[in-house]
Amino acid sequence: MNKLGISTSWNAKSAPDAVSMIREIRGMGFDRIELNFTLTSRDICDIISVKGRERIEITSLHNFCPIPNGTSPEEASPDYYSLSSLDEEERKKALNATKRSIETAERLGASVVILHLGKVGIKDKTRRLAATLDNRANYERIKKSMLKERKESAPKYLDRTFASIEALLRYAKQKGVRLGIENRYYYSEIPSPEEIAVLFSRFEDKSIGYWHDVGHAQIFENIGLFNHKKDFLDRLSGKIIGMHLHDITGVDDHRAPLQGSFDFAILKPYVKNDTHLVLEPHQPATPEEIKKGAGYLRALFERTG
Numbered sequence: 001m002n003k004l005g006i007s008t009s010w011n012a013k014s015a016p017d018a019v020s021m022i023r024e025i026r027g028m029g030f031d032r033i034e035l036n037f038t039l040t041s042r043d044i045c046d047i048i049s050v051k052g053r054e055r056i057e058i059t060s061l062h063n064f065c066p067i068p069n070g071t072s073p074e075e076a077s078p079d080y081y082s083l084s085s086l087d088e089e090e091r092k093k094a095l096n097a098t099k100r101s102i103e104t105a106e107r108l109g110a111s112v113v114i115l116h117l118g119k120v121g122i123k124d125k126t127r128r129l130a131a132t133l134d135n136r137a138n139y140e141r142i143k144k145s146m147l148k149e150r151k152e153s154a155p156k157y158l159d160r161t162f163a164s165i166e167a168l169l170r171y172a173k174q175k176g177v178r179l180g181i182e183n184r185y186y187y188s189e190i191p192s193p194e195e196i197a198v199l200f201s202r203f204e205d206k207s208i209g210y211w212h213d214v215g216h217a218q219i220f221e222n223i224g225l226f227n228h229k230k231d232f233l234d235r236l237s238g239k240i241i242g243m244h245l246h247d248i249t250g251v252d253d254h255r256a257p258l259q260g261s262f263d264f265a266i267l268k269p270y271v272k273n274d275t276h277l278v279l280e281p282h283q284p285a286t287p288e289e290i291k292k293g294a295g296y297l298r299a300l301f302e303r304t305g
Contacts, residue, residue: 004294004301005032005059006279007244009254012036013073014283018043019050026054028287029294034060034278035110038073041066044104051108059276060112060180060242061105068097083164084118084157084190094118095164099171106175112242112276113172114180114211117164117190120157122149124188130223130251143224146187154195161190165203173207180211180242180276183232185219185253193231200239209241212270213280215253218262222250233270242276243267245297254282257293264300271301 006028008021015021018039025033033056035047044066051058067076081094101113125146132138165179172179181196191199196210212232221228233240245267246253247260257264257279271277277297281290 003032004030004245004277004279004298005034006030006290006294007034007036007062008039009036009062010279010281010283010285010290012038018046022047022050022054022056026056028291031055032057032059032278034058034062034114034280035065035108037062037064037067037078038076039066040073044108048108058108058110060114060278061101061108061110062114063101063116064097065101065104065113068093068100078116079118082118083115083168084120084161086121086156086160091160091164095167098168102168102172102175102177105177110177112178112180112209112211114182114242115168116182116184117161118157119186119189120150120154122146122153122188124186126186126188126223127251129187129225130219133223139224150188150192154190157190158195162199162202165199165208169203169205169208173205178206178241179208181208182211182244183213183216185213185216187220187225193226193235196239197235200236210236210239211242211244211276212236212240213244214262214264214267215244215246215248215280218248219251219253222248229266233266237270240270240272240275242278243271244278244280246280246282247293254280254285256281256285256289257297259285259289259293264297268300277301 011021011024083094085091105113129142217228217232220226247255247257248262249260
């Protein structure tokens with residue numbers, strides 16, 4: 001049976017310190033934890049100091065963890081540096097910060113580092129498209145232009161992305177850590193579902209896999225870009241190593257399970273016994289909502305294999 005974990009993205013900003021953050025999560029009944037991208041080097045040291053005493057397992061890290069040198073938790077972002085950047089100095093910083101996350105995962109015994117791969121350098125129109133769902137003419141016009149712009153601009157950014165993955169994959173294999181490539185929220189971000197398929201045809205290695213964010217995929221379906229089941233789950237079923245689980249209403253995600261409209265049952269055929277399942281609600285989700293949602297998901301996934 002899969003054991004359900006939770007990301008510190010829920011309480012990293014509200015907890016007074018890293019130890020309090022871990023204990024609050026532990027108090028809700030979770031012993032498997034994913035570390036998010038706003039944690040400092042000091043936070044990591046504090047988590048290491050209480051890891052055994054609190055009887056927790058750090059299962060995964062979300063790049064960049066710890067935050068890059070010279071940044072603060074308030075400005076931290078998994079896209080602070082881009083692995084797809086055409087600026088080689090920025091891409092080098094992204095590579096170095098990611099390698100640091102991989103080293104941290106090795107120290108903590110975490111098996112996966114989750115990556116955002118960057119974006120294509122175009123003005124993103126995802127939210128504009130969502131705002132025109134009730135106006136078919138405007139919707140079709142915006143959708144056509146955004147698809148065209150991305151297709152024309154993507155190749156040079158994908159070249160940089162693949163070069164980054166190649167370097168990181170070598171390093172991750174040395175450290176015994178897997179890379180999880182996450183599907184994204186904005187259409188300008190890398191990778192699209194088609195690009196994920198190309199990526200895994202190019203990097204056929206057990207040290208790299210697909211990390212499925214259910215909210216991001218469902219929002220793409222809700223705004224008419226892709227089909228959640230066909231374009232994500234079916235296409236990439238053999239590569240799924242983990243999932244971020246949160247509920248969705250329209251284009252609003254990161255809710256606690258059962259606080260939106262998503263049908264989590266569609267995920268069940270794609271969840272294996274070794275699939276990482278990580279709750280990723282954000283506040284204002286309450287402990288009560290999270291515990292209720294977690295109970296539902298544990299029952300749903302209790303017989304998978």
